[in-house]
Amino acid sequence: MGLTSLGGRRDSALLLWPLVSLLLPLLPLLVLLLSALEGPRRLLMVVPEGQRVLSVPFVLEDGWLGSPRLALTADIPANSTIELDVALLDASGRTVLNLTKDGWRASGTWSEGGESGTWEEADAALTLAMRPGQSGRFQLAVQLQDLLDQAGQPLPHPVVVRGSVRNHSLDAPLLLFTAALTLAVVQVLLLACYGVSRGRWVQRSQEADAAIRCEAGGPGLLRVGVVARWELPHDNPPLGQPPEPAALELQVSDALGRPRLRHRGMVVVAHRSDDGDHWLSVRHTLHLRLPERGSYRFRVKVPQEFRVDGDAWEMEWLQLSVEDGLMSAWPVAVLPLAGALEGR
Amino acid sequence: MADERGLLLLLALAVVAIGTVTAVTRPGLWRLGQDGTPAAGSGVRYGGSYSAGRWVPITPRRQDWSGFQGRGPGAAK
Known part of the structure; x- marks a missing residue:
């Protein structure tokens, strides 16, 4: 099941039938509502x-x-x-x-x-x-x-x-309990369908680039997650505004080192602060489809530092995660392989 | 993984089916003529009970009932 089209093509990464299960907890509530209509x-x-x-x-x-x-x-x-x-x-x-x-x-x-x-x-x-x-x-x-x-x-x-x-x-309490229990089971089902990957690899780096080589690909989507953090070298609050969107580069190469993807996009840099600490962060997710399972190398690169209005934000850490075999309930933008994509 | 998804879907269907059907049909509910009496709330005394399909009155006996049962203002605020 879960066959639908993206641009006229069947997308095997789309799985729709679990969404129908969201209707199940409504059934006891509907019965309860109908019984309330009896005067x-x-x-x-x-x-x-x-x-x-x-x-x-x-x-x-x-x-x-x-x-x-x-x-x-x-x-x-x-x-x-x-x-x-x-x-x-x-x-x-x-x-x-x-x-x-x-x-x-x-x-x-x-x-x-x-x-x-x-x-x-x-x-x-x-x-x-x-x-x-x-x-x-x-x-x-x-x-x-x-x-x-x-x-x-x-x-x-x-x-x-x-x-x-x-x-x-x-028995109204039993109907309410049934709705709640069914909702809990349906949530576990949705988690099993959409939240579990076949494989997951994580690399954390103190530098502005990180790379992972792993056996990935095959049916389903591949998700590349990038989380980065920059901090000021001192504890003083920042002087200026957060920087403009920053460049994020992703390269994917196969087992022989041949590039399968070169992607460069601009991502939003958010300014965060908590209890006197200030930092810049980037959270970004990209999706790929690697039909053939094999050894791939994923490398991401972000700016080493930002200099804005007298603030010198320095790279604290960069985390790269790769998950494959994911299914989705709705179409997602997928980066095309064997080519270069500029900007967003 | 596919087996787990199927089992979870079956479990969700079973939960909703069993719970809803039981709440509608109420198979454990007392039936007139059945031995005993229906479940009663507080302060209810039955004047008899069913036995072998017949209502058997019990000898009227006034219970030692203390009257007011309220917990007082502390519980009413």
């Missing part, structure tokens, strides 16, 4: 103490697409407790499930360090996630057993119980 069936019951109140009938569906989820919340006054009996009735009025919810709601004020505010906590809600076994109509029967204040005295208020019924609720 819940709302229930509202006003429950006086001692009376049993029935909700309107609702349908619980059984199937593979999600599962029913019932949620109930009792609106109770601050600093009160509640004991609420809840029963699930089937279409014939038979109780198929009953439970008691012990709820509470508390609030108060706080002050600390000259600041103050109010706080409130509550546990007056319950959620039931279950399958009905077979689809059918159900009802909730709610009965208020106790509604007490903080002193344990009964409160005369009726309680409003709000509910919602969803028939296709999903």
